[in-house]
Amino acid sequence: MVRLITHNLLACHAKGCTTNNFPLEFKDVQVVLRESEFNPEFLRGFMPKIEWPALLGAARELGDTSLPDQLPEMLDDDFLKALHHVLLEIHVEEGIMICPNCQHNYPILNGIPNMLLAEHEIA
Amino acid sequence: MSRPELVAPPEIYYGDIEAKKYTKNTRNQQIQADMTYRALELLNLPPDEPAFLLDIGCGSGLSGEILDEEGYIWTGVDIAPSMLEVALEREVEGDLFLQDIGQGFGFRPGSFDGAISISVLQWLLNAETSHPTSSPPHRLARFFTTLHSSLRNPSRAVFQFYPSSDDQIQLITSIAQKAGFGGGIVVDYPNSKKARKVFLCLYVGGGGGSQQQLPEGLDGEEVDDSKVRFERRRERETAKQGKRGNVKDKHWILKKKELYRKRGKESVPRDSKFTGRKRRPVF
Numbered sequence: 085m086v087r088l089i090t091h092n093l094l095a096c097h098a099k100g101c102t103t104n105n106f107p108l109e110f111k112d113v114q115v116v117l118r119e120s121e122f123n124p125e126f127l128r129g130f131m132p133k134i135e136w137p138a139l140l141g142a143a144r145e146l147g148d149t150s151l152p153d154q155l156p157e158m159l160d161d162d163f164l165k166a167l168h169h170v171l172l173e174i175h176v177e178e179g180i181m182i183c184p185n186c187q188h189n190y191p192i193l194n195g196i197p198n199m200l201l202a203e204h205e206i207a
Numbered sequence: 208m209s210r211p212e213l214v215a216p217p218e219i220y221y222g223d224i225e226a227k228k229y230t231k232n233t234r235n236q237q238i239q240a241d242m243t244y245r246a247l248e249l250l251n252l253p254p255d256e257p258a259f260l261l262d263i264g265c266g267s268g269l270s271g272e273i274l275d276e277e278g279y280i281w282t283g284v285d286i287a288p289s290m291l292e293v294a295l296e297r298e299v300e301g302d303l304f305l306q307d308i309g310q311g312f313g314f315r316p317g318s319f320d321g322a323i324s325i326s327v328l329q330w331l332l333n334a335e336t337s338h339p340t341s342s343p344p345h346r347l348a349r350f351f352t353t354l355h356s357s358l359r360n361p362s363r364a365v366f367q368f369y370p371s372s373d374d375q376i377q378l379i380t381s382i383a384q385k386a387g388f389g390g391g392i393v394v395d396y397p398n399s400k401k402a403r404k405v406f407l408c409l410y411v412g413g414g415g416g417s418q419q420q421l422p423e424g425l426d427g428e429e430v431d432d433s434k435v436r437f438e439r440r441r442e443r444e445t446a447k448q449g450k451r452g453n454v455k456d457k458h459w460i461l462k463k464k465e466l467y468r469k470r471g472k473e474s475v476p477r478d479s480k481f482t483g484r485k486r487r488p489v490f
Contacts (some may be wrong), residue, residue, distance in 0.1 A: 089259075090282050090302045097313030097353065106315065120300070126257035126280060133317060172280070196291050199284075199306035199313070206310050206340040207349060 086181075086197055088128070089171040092139050096183035097199070099207040104185040107138040113148050113179030113192075114115075120172050124164050127171070142171045163205070210371065216288055217330045221266070222286035230293050232265040237241070242404065243270040245325045247277065249393065249408055249422055258320035261309055262301065263366070264327030268294035274323075275300045282319075303314060309346030314357035321356065321362050326408065328368035332375055345381060349388035360412035363386070367406050370470040376405070395425040442489055456485030 096105035136155045143151055150166040181190040181197060188205070189199050211220050221229065229235060252258050258279055265271050265283025266404040267290045274281045282302040285291055291303050306312070309331055331350065332343050339345060358364060370376045376392060385389075388409035408421060460483045467475045476482075 087302055089280070090304075093315045093318040093357075095313045095315055099312050105313075123257055123280075124257075126259075128257050132258060133315075135287075135315070194292075194295060195287075196220055196295070196303050196305050199304050199310075200286075201307070201339055203336075203340065 086130040086176040086192055086195065087172055088139060088142050089175055091142055091181075092135055092171075093133070093180075097184060097207070098183065098186055098188050098201055098205040101188070105183055107135070107142060108181035108183055108190065110142065110176065111180045111182055112144055113146065114177045115179050116175045116195075117173055118175055120168075121131075122168050123185060124161070124166065124168075126162050128159060130171075139170065141199055143174075146174055146176070148174060157162055210369075212330045212333055214287075216333070216335050218287045223289045223291050223292075226287065226289040226293050229290075230297075232268065235253055236269055238243055238451075239269040240273055242325050242367045243273045243323065243393065245404070246270075246325060246406065247273075249365045249406055250321045250323060250363050251422070252321055256320075259315075259318070261319045261322040261354075263324035263354075264330070265294065265301070265303065266290040266306065268297050268299035268301070268303075270325045271299040271301050272297070278446045284312070308350050309354035310340075311349040312357050313353075316356045317359045318357045319362070320359055322358060323368040324364070324365035324368075326367060326369065328366050328379060329375075330369065332378075347379060348384045348386065353389065355387045355411060358411045362411050363390070364411070365406055365410045365480060366409070367404060370405055379407065383407070387411070391411070391421055393422055393424045397424060397426070426477065 094106075094108060096108065127203075135158065140151055140153070143149070148170055151170055152163070156163055175195060176192055177195045179192045181192065182188070183190075188201075214220055250260075260274060260279050260281040262274065262281050262283040264371075265285050266287070268283065271283050271294065272457055282304065283301050284292070284304040284306040285294075286305065286370055288305055288306045291305060294303055299400060308327070313334075334341050334343055340349075354364060368379075370379070380391060388411065390407070390409040393406040393408050397403040406424075450489065460476060464475050464478065
């Protein structure tokens with residue numbers, strides 16, 4: 085159940101991997117769409133935290149092109165609905181997330197990403 | 208009190224069987240729910256903003272279910288795959304991560320509006336291997352520093368945990384403070400053996416004019432839910448009744464007739480004022 089909301093917050097945490105470690109790239113993904121309740125206040129509150137280019141990239145990678153290139157000034161309902169869909173309804177069930185810097189693979193199984201590190205990778 | 212953290216590391220202790228047992232136990236569910244509500248209370252989030260929370264050691268989602276109910280959007284991390292599997296079966300709303308919190312988080316700075324953790328920290332206090340990154344202080348330091356950076360300013364993190372000694376509390380709070388957190392320990396019902404609960408309340412930021420205040424622990428008469436509920440009341444009521452009512456009284460007959468009607472059985476006599484009455488002898 086990796087939703088893009090958490091993917092947008094997730095960077096690599098392996099030892100020494102501190103720059104260019106965000107966003108993790110998807111590979112071989114299987115996507116499931118699950119509807120969830122639309123909550124405009126939450127989205128408004130969450131907006132400042134979003135790294136827009138990363139979200140845009142991830143959404144396009146998963147085949148959703150409903151988001152505009154630039155973060156719009158006005159947050160109208162259509163935009164918030166599209167954002168809600170991208171952030172909270174697209175679930176990545178299977179696949180791999182790869183750190184762009186150290187190439188560490190985080191496999192996703194059954195919707196649960198395995199974030200465990202080997203002993204030598206722990207900071 | 209049992210100490211499962213001394214038996215095996217969490218990902219092994221909570222295997223398939225133990226994870227199911229842990230989740231199904233209604234008493235455990237009750238305790239976990241109570242502590243989650245209390246942790247949310249201590250978290251003191253602004254009432255009408257939907258927050259994004261981190262559930263550290265979410266396990267099978269007992270606490271996550273309550274976060275769902277309360278309308279929070281959340282992400283959970285846990286190290287036991289079997290527990291996460293149960294959480295998937297229970298269809299909790301939050302995102303789940305298989306992660307060792309002692310290895311630190313990779314979340315971007317300021318990601319979360321708060322964090323809760325129910326009965327987890329004590330698991331960090333045992334070294335599993337002799338590798339330097341496996342020592343409890345190292346793991347705690349890594350955990351608290353990465354957690355501190357992934358929380359928003361100002362925000363709080365509330366941990367309920369079972370320390371086995373004051374030294375453990377001392378170790379945990381000192382490392383948390385070194386990581387930049389403010390706050391401290393809140394003890395609920397300090398004088399009760401059973402109801403005593405230790406919460407670690409940590410603050411990120413909140414300086415300036417309104418310094419964050421450490422909340423008071425609950426005190427006084429504990430609300431004792433820990434045994435079978437209503438046991439005493441049941442005893443009292445059966446004593447009041449004297450003896451049990453007749454087995455096939457009016458109430459019982461009505462219930463049975465209702466049941467038959469529901470099952471679609473035909474020719475169930477209709478209910479009247481004579482239902483269940485005793486037929487008097489004619490003479």
